[in-house]
Amino acid sequence: MEKWDRILSPENILLDLQAKGSIAAIRELAGLLGDDDAIQNHKQFVSDVIRREQNSTTGIGHGVAVPHAHEDFINRQILALGISRAGVDFGAVDGNPVHIIALLATPRKHHKKHMELLAGLSRMLQHESVRESLIQAGDAAAILDIFKAGK
Numbered sequence: 296m297e298k299w300d301r302i303l304s305p306e307n308i309l310l311d312l313q314a315k316g317s318i319a320a321i322r323e324l325a326g327l328l329g330d331d332d333a334i335q336n337h338k339q340f341v342s343d344v345i346r347r348e349q350n351s352t353t354g355i356g357h358g359v360a361v362p363h364a365h366e367d368f369i370n371r372q373i374l375a376l377g378i379s380r381a382g383v384d385f386g387a388v389d390g391n392p393v394h395i396i397a398l399l400a401t402p403r404k405h406h407k408k409h410m411e412l413l414a415g416l417s418r419m420l421q422h423e424s425v426r427e428s429l430i431q432a433g434d435a436a437a438i439l440d441i442f443k444a445g446k
Contacts, residue, residue, distance in 0.1 A: 299374070299439075299442035299443060299445075300439060300442070300443060301372070302371075302372045302373050302374045302412075303374040303375075303376060303438075303439065303442055305435035305436065305439065306327065306435075307327045307328060307331075307373070307374065307375040307376065308327075308375070308376050308377075308435040308438050308439075309323065309324060309327060309375070309376070309377040309378065310378050310432065310433075310434070310435070310438070311378070311380070312324070312377035312378060312379040312383065312396065313379075314379070314383055315381075315383060315384065316383065316384050317348055317352070317354070317360070317362075317383060317384065317385040317386065317393075318345055318348065318349075320360075320377060320379070320383045320385070320393075320396055321341065321344050321345055321348060321362050321396075321398065322341060322345075323377065324362075324375045324376075324377045324396060324398040325337070325340065325341045325344065325375070325398060327375045328340075328373060328375050328398070328400065331373060332370065333369060333370050333371045333372075333373040333400065334368065334369055334370070334373070334400055335368040335369070335370060336368040339366070339368060340364055340366065340368070340369070340400060343364045343366060344362050344363065344364045344398070347362070347363070347364065348362055348385075352385055352386040352387060352388065353385065354385030354386055354387025354388060354389075354393050355387070355388060355417060355420075356387055356388050356389040356391070357389065357391070357420070357421065357423070357426060358382070358387075358391055358392065358393055358394040358395060358426060358430075359387075359393060359394075359395045359396075359397070359420045359426065360383070360385045360387065360393040360395070360396045360397070361396075361397045361398075361399060361413060361416050361417065361420075362396065362397075362398050362399075363398070363399040363400070363401070363409075363413065364399075364400050364401075365400075365401050365402075365403055365406065365409045366400075366402075366403055367402070367403045367404075369400045369401060369402045369403070370402060371402065372399070372400070372401045372402070372405065372408065372409075372412060373399075373400050374397060374398065374399050374400075374412075375397075375398040376395070376396070376397050376398070376429075376438060377395075377396040377398070378394065378395060378396075378429060378430055378432070378438075379392075379393065379394050379395075379396070380394065380430065382394055383396065394426070394430055395420060395426060395429055395430065397416050397420070399412060399413065399416065419442075419445055425441060428441050429441055
C-alpha cells in the first residue's frame, strides 16, 4: 500500500472539522498545510482546489470527499485529513453529507503518483469499516494507524 506516513503527518489531521460547507472545509484543511514547504504558493493552492470543487464535486459518496490539486508549485505529495462528525455539504454524488475529507496536493510532474494516490484513497475509503474507524478515532495517532493498516 502507499506510504501514507510519508505524506500524512499528525499535525495535518483535524479530528473536529468545524466547517459546514465544502469551500469552508477546504479552507480549514488547507490552513493545516499553510506552513509546510511542500506548497510554494499556498494562496494559489487554495484557489485551485476551490475552483476545481466549484467545477465538479469531489464528494465521491459514502461520506467521503477528496479535494485535490496537482500543480507545479507543489514540491512533494502531502495530505491533510479532516473528520466532521456533523457532516459537511459537498454536493456529493450520493447526496449525503461528508464526514471524511482528504485534501491531497501533488506535484504536476508526478501525474502517475497523483492518480495512484487518488485511487488508493478511494479504494481504502470505500470500506465501511475504515470509514467508521476514522470517524471514531480519538486522536491523530489512531488515524495514522488506520492509514498504515490500509485495506
